[in-house]
Amino acid sequence: MIRLIITLWTICTLRYGPQVLPGTRNTLYWVLGLHLVIGTLYNLVFADVLYALQMELAALLISYVFVRVALLLGNRNERFNQTLTALLGSDVIISAVGLLLVNVLMLGLGLEALWTSTSLLLMAWSFIVAAHIFRHSFSTHFAVGSLIAFMFFFTSLVFVVLLQSSMSSQ
Numbered sequence: 001m002i003r004l005i006i007t008l009w010t011i012c013t014l015r016y017g018p019q020v021l022p023g024t025r026n027t028l029y030w031v032l033g034l035h036l037v038i039g040t041l042y043n044l045v046f047a048d049v050l051y052a053l054q055m056e057l058a059a060l061l062i063s064y065v066f067v068r069v070a071l072l073l074g075n076r077n078e079r080f081n082q083t084l085t086a087l088l089g090s091d092v093i094i095s096a097v098g099l100l101l102v103n104v105l106m107l108g109l110g111l112e113a114l115w116t117s118t119s120l121l122l123m124a125w126s127f128i129v130a131a132h133i134f135r136h137s138f139s140t141h142f143a144v145g146s147l148i149a150f151m152f153f154f155t156s157l158v159f160v161v162l163l164q165s166s167m168s169s170q
Contacts, residue, residue, distance in 0.1 A: 001030070004021075004027065004031075007020055008090055008092065009093055011086050011089070011090050011133065012093045012129050014129070017133065017136030018079070018082040018085065018086030018087075018133050018136055018137055019079075019082060019136060021082045021085050021086055021089075023081045023082045024081065027081070027085055028081050028084060028085045031084075031085050031088045031089045031092065034089070035056075035059075035088045035091060035092050036056055036057075036060065038092045038095045038096055038099070039056040039060075039091070039095060040052050040056045041099060042095045042098060042099055043055050045102055051167075054163075055160065055163075058159065058160060058163050059160075060088070062155060062159045062160075063087060063088060063152075063156075064084065066151075066152050067080060067087060068080060070134075070148060070151075070152075071137065074138050076137060076138060079137050082137070083137040086133045087130060090126070090129045090130070091126065094122055094125055094126050094129070097122070098118075098122050101115075101122075127146075127149055127150075130145075130149035130152060130153070131148070132145060133149075134146075134149055
């Protein structure tokens, strides 16, 4: 488990691509579980437990579907486990850093004003890491990886907005 976290950190620092991860389902399941826990905890900062869990499950669903469809369209389906593991695992690492910063900046130091700029930096880091992962997964240029990452984030945003509007109308 420690080795997996270290490997995910090296992906987040752009030193390795997703191909260094084991392509096993067990590794993917570990990362899915970690993402469920860390993502729900991260969302608890802004919402109640049920809503945070629903948003986390929605994020996992859209990640799974997007990566599956993108790799199928790109004839790279054999890279699915590694790509999804890297994408979700890097999000776990970045979210854990975010949780630490929330606790230090907002709760510990009372610097709520810094949270917005810190969130933007975390989102930029997440985007760059996703572009890096997609670049390696499709064996292409960083610009193409960035385009795929943009489509991923845009699709996720639209899905979340639609989910939120359907939940608020009930």
